[in-house]
Amino acid sequence: xxxxxxxxxxxxxxxxxxxxxxxxxxxxxxxxxxxxxxxxxxxxxxxxxxxxxxxxxxxxxxxxxxxxxxxxxxxxxxxxxxxxxxxxxxxxxxxxxxxxxxxxxxxxxxxxxxxxxxxxxxxxxxxxxxxxxxxxxxxxxxxxxxxxxxxxxxxxxxxxxxxxxxxxxxxxxxxxxxxxxxxxxxxxxxxxxxxxxxxxxxxxxxxxxxxxxxxxxxxxxxxxxxxxxxxxxxxxxxxxxxxxxxxxxxxxxxxxxxxxxxxxxxxxxxxxxxxxxxxxxxxxxxxxxxxxxxxxxxxxxxxxxxxxxxxxxxxxxx
Amino acid sequence: xxxxxxxxxxxxxxxxxxxxxxxxxxxxxxxxxxxxxxxxxxxxxxxxxxxxxxxxxxxxxxxxxxxxxxxxxxxxxxxxxxxxxxxxxxxxxxxxxxxxxxxxxxxxxxxxxxxxxxxxxxxxxxxxxxxxxxxxxxxxxxxxxxxxxxxxxxxxxxxxxxxxxxxxxxx
Ligand code: SF4
Ligand code: SF4
Numbered sequence: 001x002x003x004x005x006x007x008x009x010x011x012x013x014x015x016x017x018x019x020x021x022x023x024x025x026x027x028x029x030x031x032x033x034x035x036x037x038x039x040x041x042x043x044x045x046x047x048x049x050x051x052x053x054x055x056x057x058x059x060x061x062x063x064x065x066x067x068x069x070x071x072x073x074x075x076x077x078x079x080x081x082x083x084x085x086x087x088x089x090x091x092x093x094x095x096x097x098x099x100x101x102x103x104x105x106x107x108x109x110x111x112x113x114x115x116x117x118x119x120x121x122x123x124x125x126x127x128x129x130x131x132x133x134x135x136x137x138x139x140x141x142x143x144x145x146x147x148x149x150x151x152x153x154x155x156x157x158x159x160x161x162x163x164x165x166x167x168x169x170x171x172x173x174x175x176x177x178x179x180x181x182x183x184x185x186x187x188x189x190x191x192x193x194x195x196x197x198x199x200x201x202x203x204x205x206x207x208x209x210x211x212x213x214x215x216x217x218x219x220x221x222x223x224x225x226x227x228x229x230x231x232x233x234x235x236x237x238x239x240x241x242x243x244x245x246x247x248x249x250x251x252x253x254x255x256x257x258x259x260x261x262x263x264x265x266x267x268x269x270x271x272x273x274x275x276x277x278x279x280x281x282x283x284x285x286x287x288x289x290x291x292x293x294x295x296x297x298x299x300x301x302x303x304x305x306x307x308x309x310x311x312x313x314x315x316x317x318x
Numbered sequence: 319x320x321x322x323x324x325x326x327x328x329x330x331x332x333x334x335x336x337x338x339x340x341x342x343x344x345x346x347x348x349x350x351x352x353x354x355x356x357x358x359x360x361x362x363x364x365x366x367x368x369x370x371x372x373x374x375x376x377x378x379x380x381x382x383x384x385x386x387x388x389x390x391x392x393x394x395x396x397x398x399x400x401x402x403x404x405x406x407x408x409x410x411x412x413x414x415x416x417x418x419x420x421x422x423x424x425x426x427x428x429x430x431x432x433x434x435x436x437x438x439x440x441x442x443x444x445x446x447x448x449x450x451x452x453x454x455x456x457x458x459x460x461x462x463x464x465x466x467x468x469x470x471x472x473x474x475x476x477x478x479x480x481x482x483x484x485x486x487x488x489x
Contacts, residue, residue, distance in 0.1 A: 035332050039339040281329035282322060 010101050017090055021234040026052050028234075028276050035280040056227075064223035071128040078125035079225045082118055082232030086239055089114040093242050094169045096252045096260035107168040108160065111243065112153050115198055119145040121232070122200070122207055126217035137216025140287060141207030144197055147294040151302040152194035155187040158309040159247050172251035181248040186305045188248040190298055192271075195240035197290075199233060201275060203282040206290055241271035349427035352453070354412045356428040357403055359443065360421065360452035364469070367447065368422035368459060371398045375414035375423050383407035384414060393468030395460065401443040406436050420459040424452040 026041070026049055033040025044050035066075055092107035094100040104110050119141060126138020160166060162183060163174040171180075181188050197204040208216035218229045245251055245267040254263030285293070340347055349355070362368050371388025389399040414423050433439050451457070460469035462476060473480035 033339075034337075035329050037332055037335055037338050039337050039341070042341075277326060277330055281326045 006101075009099060013090055013095070013101055014087065017087060017235060017238065018231075020238050021231050022052050022056065023049075024234040024237065024272065025055050025230075027272070028279075031273060031276045032280050035277065059224055059227040059230075062223040062226075064225065067129065067131075067220050069130045070220060071130065074124050074128035075220075076225070078121045078128060079221065079228035079232070080121075081124065082121035083228050083235065085114045085118040085121070086232055086235040089239050090242075092168055093239075093246060094172055094251060095264050097169075099261065100169065103167060103169050105165070105167045108156055108166040108171075112149070112156075115152075115239075116145070116149055118198075118232075118236070119149075121229075122217045125221070125229070126207075129217070129220035131220055133213045133215075134217050134219050137207040137213045137219070140213075141200065141217060144200070144204070144206055144290065144294075147291055148194045148197040151190060151294070151299050152198060154299075154302045154306060155191040155194065156247060158184045158187045158306055161306075161309050161313050168246055168251075172246060172253065175250040175253060179248060179250040179253075184248065184305070184309065186301060187309075188244070190302050190305075191247065192240075192244060193298065195244065196275070196278065197294075199236035199240055199275075201233065201237060202279040203284050204290060205284060206287055237272055237275050238268065241268045241275065244268075244271050349429075351427065353427035354410045354415075354425040356405075356431055357408070357414070357423060357425055357441075357446065358448045358450075358452065359401060359446045360424055360448060360450060360454075362458040362460070363451060363456060364458060365449070366395075366458075366460070366469070367397050368420045368457075369398050369401065369418075370396045370420055370422070370459065372396075372419060374417040374419060378413040378417035379408075380411060380413060381407045381409055391468070394465070395467035395469070398443065401446060402440060403446060404440050405431060406439040421452070421454040421457055422459075426452070 029051065030040040030042075030048065040048065041051040042048040044054055066072055089111050091101040092104050092110050094103065122141035122145075123138045126134040126136075126141065129135070159171060159180050162180065163171045165171065165174075174180075200207050207213075208218065213219070218226055221229060242264070245264060249267050251267075252260035252264045254260070254266075258266075360368050369386075371386060373386065373388070376382070376384040376386060383404040385400075385402040385404075387399040388396055390396050410425065412425050415425050431439070458469070460467050462478075464472075464475075464478070466472045
């Protein structure tokens with residue numbers, strides 16, 4: 001791969017991802033509305049798509065206020081971390097054969113590491129805001145992440161066992177005959193649940209929980225800094241969706257009448273829609289319920305899954 | 319767990335349900351005849367102003383947005399010299415309509431009165447007065463009132479007896 005090609009891919013991925021994240025504002029509002037028997041924003045531009053521009057402009061022109069009691073440097077840094085770490089994770093995602101920024105041989109570990117760094121933005125943001133509710137949100141965010149990170153990683157290990165590689169392109173190639181959703185259904189479901197918790201989306205938006213904590217860790221944020229958290233969340237959704245696609249649903253693989261990247265985006269988009277559907281349908285669990293399901297049900301389940309996968313893998317190898 | 323999946327599925331089915339949204343400027347909202355909206359001053363069947371300038375509406379208004387000045391014409395008929403409603407303060411409660419003894423002030427089903435300048439929301443009598451009897455056709459206050467104001471003579475109204483000559487009762 002030449003340098004120009006590489007730069008093109010990097011710029012392309014960045015461009016596409018940021019646009020998807022912005023476009024999701026519209027997608028989410030429209031889809032949520034449809035699922036609630038409403039129409040949603042449909043005035044600005046065809047089907048209301050320019051609401052994205054309007055929303056972005058609005059965020060830019062909002063007063064960007066840093067509370068005088070906040071820890072300024074950390075306060076400014078926090079929103080950048082969430083966007084940065086989420087975007088960095090896309091480095092290892094293979095969109096189509098050859099279209100990947102860096103096909104690291106520790107790709108999966110890189111993804112897990114980046115998603116762990118993402119939680120720093122919540123903790124730092126909540127801490128630097130110097131506000132009780134923000135701090136509570138940050139605390140919840142941190143404990144939720146620790147709980148769910150554990151079996152998020154473990155649920156992916158089944159796939160790694162079957163493939164024998166951390167490299168994402170190898171994992172996709174290993175699904176040539178059969179997608180891993182068939183061999184690893186439990187892992188797929190658990191990974192998705194952990195993914196929702198990881199992006200702190202509804203129903204697991206415990207760190208922000210509007211009804212209990214106002215807006216949790218970003219209560220003090222305004223203007224584009226809040227916008228960064230917002231965009232970070234959407235990039236997170238896209239990331240988890242594309243990880244689901246890559247790990248369990250055969251990545252770019254699909255019948256040949258569509259190009260590989262199209263298959264990848266169709267599958268990813270289906271998961272994004274599912275994220276929004278979950279938001280439309282499920283209520284938020286209580287904080288202790290969330291932790292309890294995490295540690296007492298999902299963790300043992302994923303360990304059993306790992307054990308069985310390992311046993312079967314050994315047995316078939318003879 | 320099963321109930322969660324069922325919830326998700328049922329929510330998904332709502333995608334195909336009929337939407338409740340009314341797309342307003344193209345599609346109008348159905349307003350009922352007694353919907354409380356823009357305020358008008360009505361006229362009686364003879365085309366005279368119904369308002370007698372009694373100030374009851376101004377007194378009843380909880381936000382004090384009605385201002386008027388009563389006066390009389392050469393026949394002794396009372397009418398408002400000016401009548402001003404500040405719609406930027408009006409809360410469309412309808413108290414003025416209830417207070418009015420002559421059915422003059424009425425709220426009609428119309429809410430499309432947006433303005434760019436606040437001052438334009440102050441309606442004068444010319445803006446309020448309409449050439450119609452509104453919700454109470456056929457009613458004419460001076461026809462049933464006991465006084466003479468150029469509409470009918472004293473004692474000539476419906477359900478009214480001619481005035482008694484008090485002196486004739488003397489023994
Ligand atoms: S509707 Fe209510 S607020 Fe409006 S003018 Fe009449 S009494 Fe006043
Ligand atoms: S509108 Fe009715 S209540 Fe108000 S001053 Fe005129 S007659 Fe009296």
